[in-house]
Amino acid sequence: MVRGQVLSGEFGKILVRQKSDQALELGELLIAEAAEKKILLQVTGLIYGSQISQQNLELISGMKLENNLPLEFMDPKLRNYTLAVTKSLVSIESKKAAMAKTLPHFFGEVRDVTKEDLSFLTKPKTPLFIGKLRSGSKTLDMDIFLEGSDVFAHHILIAATTGRGKSNLTSCMLWDTTTKDFCGILVLDPHDEYYGRNKLGLKDHPRRENVVYYTPFNAPPGAKTLKINLRTIRPAHFNGVVDWSDPQQQALNAFYKQFGNEWIESIVLEKPLSKGMDFYEGTLAVVKRRLLALLDLEFDGQQLYDKGVFALNAGETTINDICNELESAKTVIVDTSGFQSSTEILIGSLITHEIFRRYKKCKTDGSLAQKPVISVILEEAPRVLGKEVLEKGPNIFSTIAREGRKFKVGLTAITQLPSLIPREILANINTKIILGIEMAPERQAIIESAAQDLSEDNRTIASLDIGEAIVTSNFARFAMPIKIPLFEEFTKESRRGKETTISSFTGVKLG
Amino acid sequence: MKFAHLADCHIGSWRDPKLRHISTEAFARAIDICIEKEVDFILIAGDLFQTSLPAIEQLKGAVEKLKELKDQGIPVYIIAGSHDFSPSGKTMLDVLESAGLFINVAQGSVEDKQLRLNFTIDPKTGAKITGLLGKRAGLDRLYYEQLARENLEEEDGYKIFMFHAALEEFKPKDLEKAVVHPLSLLPRRFNYYAGGHVHYVKQFDKKEEGFGMIAYPGPLFPNSFKELEDLQRGGFYIVEDDRIEWHPIQIYNVHSISLECNHKTAEEVREMLLDEIKDKEFNDTIVTIRLSGTLEAGKPSDINFKDIFTMLYDKSAYFVMKNTAALTTKEFEEIKIEAKNTEEIEDALIREHLGQIKMDNLSVEKEKELVKALVRALSIEKEEGERQADFEERIRKEVKGNEFLE
DSSP states (O other), rough: OOOEEEEEEEEEEEEEEEETTOOOOOOOOOEEEETTEEEEEEEEEEEESSSHHHHHHHHHHHHHHOOOOOOOSSSSSEEEEEEEEEEEEEEETTTTEEEESOOOOOEEEEEEEEEETTTTTOOOSSSSEEEEEEEEEEEEEEEEEEEEHHHHHHHHHEEEOOTSSSHHHHHHHHHHHHTSSSEEEEEEEOOOOOSSSSSSGGGOTTTGGGGGEEEESOOOOOOOOOOOOOOGOOOGGTTSSSSSOOHHHHHHHHHHHHHHGGGHHHHTTTTOOOOOOOOOOHHHHHHHHHHHHHHEEESSOEEEOOOOEEESSSSHHHHHHHHHHHTOEEEEEOOOOOOOOHHHHHHHHHHHHHHHHHHHHHHHHHHHGGGGGEEEEEEEEEEEHHHHHHOOOHHHHHHHHHHHGGEEEEEEEEEEEEEEEHHHHHHHHOOOEEEEOHHHHHHHHHHHSSSOTTTHHHHOOOOOOOOEEEEEEEEEESEEEEEEOOOOHHHHHHHHHHOOOOOOOOOOOOO | OOEEEOOOOTTOOOOOOTTTHHHHHHHHHHHHHHHHHTTEEEEEESSSSSSSSSHHHHHHHHHHHHHHHHHHOOOEEOOOTTTOOOTTTTOOHHHHHTTOEEEOOOOEETTTTTEOOOOOOOOTOOOOEOOOOOOGGGTTTHHHHTTOOOHHHHHOSSSSEEESBBGGOOOGGTTTTSSOGGGGSSSSSSSEEEEESOSSSEEEEETTTTTTTEEOOOOOOSSSSSHHHHHSEEEEEEEEETTEEEEEESSSSEEEEEEEEEOOOOHHHHHHHHHHHTTOOOOOOOEEEEEEESBBBBBBBGSHHHHHHHHHTTTTTTEEEEEEEEEEETSSSSOOOOOSHHHHHHHHHHHHHHOOOOTOOHHHHHHHHOOOHHHHHHOOOOOOOHHHHHHHHHEEEEEEESSSGG
C-alpha cells in the first residue's frame, strides 16, 4: 500500500509526504524503490506541511476560534499534509542487505514494508529470540533472532526506565535460551522474579531440568539451598565488593598466603602471622569485623558460627556445581533477594571468577570451541560497572566486560542508568536493547555508544511504549525496532502439553 | 527416647576370604552395643546388605543378630539402599521382613499421581517413622518429586525421616560428580533425618531452616581400599533426646602407607617400603600400601612385594593390600591413538601388541580375533544377586562357546 512519496531532503533526512488517508508513525518502517534496489526507511520525525503561509494559517485559525466562522480550505488534502522525516537503514538487493549509500528515487513512492522485503533477516545458527519486528506501533509477524553465541559473548545492555519491560524481556530471553545448548546463563536475581516461586516463571518451563534454582531461604522442592563454603573464598573475590584500605588488603593477602583456604577462619580466630608480617591491631580488628558482617558469621570468643549463606561445613562444591551447570548450557538462577548488595556481588564474583578461570584454561588447551557461551545477567549493573566503583580498581565484571568475549564469557547488564557506566565499557557492549527511557542524559549515553547511528532517534527512544524496544548490535544489519511479547503469551504455547512421568514407585510397599 | 542410627552396613562387601566376615562382625558389634545401651529401636538407613540376594554365610550372621534384637524386643526399622534394592522385587529384605525381623518403613499409597507415605509408629516411644529407599544413579529422585508432603509435614509428634541419598548442599568434594539430591526434596518439619549412602560421618547440629537434625553415620566398616585409608574404621550414632553420639566400631586397626615414587627405581621403592615398616609392629592390623608417580626405571611389577608382604605378615599384620593404579613407568612408551570409540581404541591397541602369544598354528589374524573374543568374554559383568560360582560358570560357557576360544 502506498503510504507517501519522497519529495526532498538529503541523505539521512529524507522527506516523505504522507498520503492523506495514511497515518505514519515515529519509528515506522517503509520501503522506497531505488534503481534495482529497495531502500528500507524509518520515520524519525513528523512535521506538518502546508501550501498556505504560516501567517495565513494563524489568521485562519484565529477566525475559526474567535469568530466561529465556518471556513473551509479549498482542496484540503492537497494544501495541508504531514511530512515524515526518514532515514535509510539498509539497501536491499536480491534478498541481501547492505549499508544504504544511495538516495531513493526522487518522487518515488513509499510503501509498507512486507515480509518479502525483509527476507534477508534469516534465522542464525545459534538463534537468540529478542522479539517481533515492529513498525511504529504495529507488530509485524516476524520473529527477530540474533546470533546468540556472538551476542552473548560480546555483552548485552538492557536499558530502560522502571516499568518499561526489562524483566519481561529478560524472562522471555531466559525462556528461549533454556532450550538452547549454545549458552549457559547465570542470573543473579535480586528480586527473585525469574524462577517464579509464586507465579509463572522458569520453573514452569517444559525443559525445567535445564533450570537450576539456588535460594538461601525455604527452597521449594527440587531447588537447591544456597550454601557457599567459606574456604572457597579468596581475597581477590572481594574486588569491587568491599573497599579495603591498602593495609587491610595487604593483611588479607598475608593471611591467604600463610593459611591458604583457611585464611578467613584464621583472621577471625586471630591466628598469628609469621614474623615480619606485622599489621596494626586496629587494622586486623577492622578486617575481622567487616568479614564477620559481610559473611554473616558470628564469633563468641572461642568458636566461629555461620548464620547465613557462607558456611563452615556445607557448600564445598557449590561454586563448582554452578560452573558445571553453566558449562552444561543450563540456566542457573541465584536468588539474591535477601542479601545486601555487597553479598550479592560477592556471590557473583565467586562464580564468575571460577567460570572465567575455567574458560581461560579451555582457551589455552584448545577446548573452548566445544563449550557453550556463558552470560552473566547483572541487574542494576552500575553497582559493579559504574564509574565510581571502577575508579577504586577493576573487578571481575569489568575484566569480563573488557576481555570476556575472547573467552566466550559475556555480561548481560540491566540498568536504568546507563550513563553511570564508563564510555569505554559501554563501547565494549556490542548489543544494546533499548526500551523506553525518559531521561535525556541516559538516552544520550546509549545513543553515543550504539552500534548503529541513532543520532536521529532521540525522540523515538523517548516515545517507546511498554514492551517496545530498539535493538542496536554489531550483529544486526540495522537498529531494529522490536516488540517484546508478554511473557505469559510468549510461554503459553510451549507450556501446553507438558507431561509428568509418573513413577511406579517400585520398592515402596503400596497399600 | 533413645535410638540407634546405622547405615551402609554392606554385609558381604569384601570378597577376600580373610575380609569376608568383617562386615558381619561389624554389624554384630554394633548390635551388641545397641543392646548394651538399651536403645528403644534401631534405624538402618539403607544398604544393610551389599546385594539384594546376599550369600548364605553372611546372611546367617546378620539374621542371628536381627533375631537377637527381636527376642530383646528392640524393633528395627529399615529402608532399602542402592545396593540391596532390586528393581525386580527379589530382595532378601522382603524375606527378612516377612519373618518379622524388621519393618521396612517405605510404605504408602498413590493418590492423585502422588506418593503418599505412611508413618510407622514405634509402639514403645510413639516415634513416627517413614522414609524412602535409595536407588542407583539417583533414580529415586522421581519419588521425591512426586511425594505428597502436606500429610508428612503437618503430622504432629516426634518424626523421623529415613533416606538413602547424598544431599547437594552437604556433599564433600569427593562426591562432586556424584548424582545427589537437593535438601529441598526432603519433606520438612521432621525432628531427625536418618541418612545413608554417604560414606563419611557427618551431622549437622545447626538445623537448617525447616529441618531437624540431619545425620549420616557412615558405614559400619570401610568398604573399599580408599575408605580404609580415609576412614580407618566405621561406626554409628546413638541419639538420645536430641543428643547425638557417634560410636566407632574397630574390628581391626588400619595402617595406611602412601608413597610417591617419582624418580625412583623399582628397587628403591622396595627399600622405601621396607624402611617404612621396619621399626613398626602391625598386630591385627590391615595394612594398605598405595604407590603413585612415575618410576625412573623398572615396571611396577618389578617391585618385589613378596618380601614386603612377608615382612608385614611376620609382624602380625592381619591383612595386607596394595594399590599401584597410579604408578607408571618411563619404560612404557606413550601410545597415541586417533579413534572415535572404545572399540577402535581396543583394535588399535591389539594391533600394536600382536605377535606376543606363542601358539602353534596361530596366525596374526587369528591372534587378533582371539584377543578380541577374550576381551568381550571377560567384560561380562556379574548380575545382581548372581552367585560367584554361577558367574564364573557363565563366563566359562561364554568362552567355550566362542570358536576362537575353543
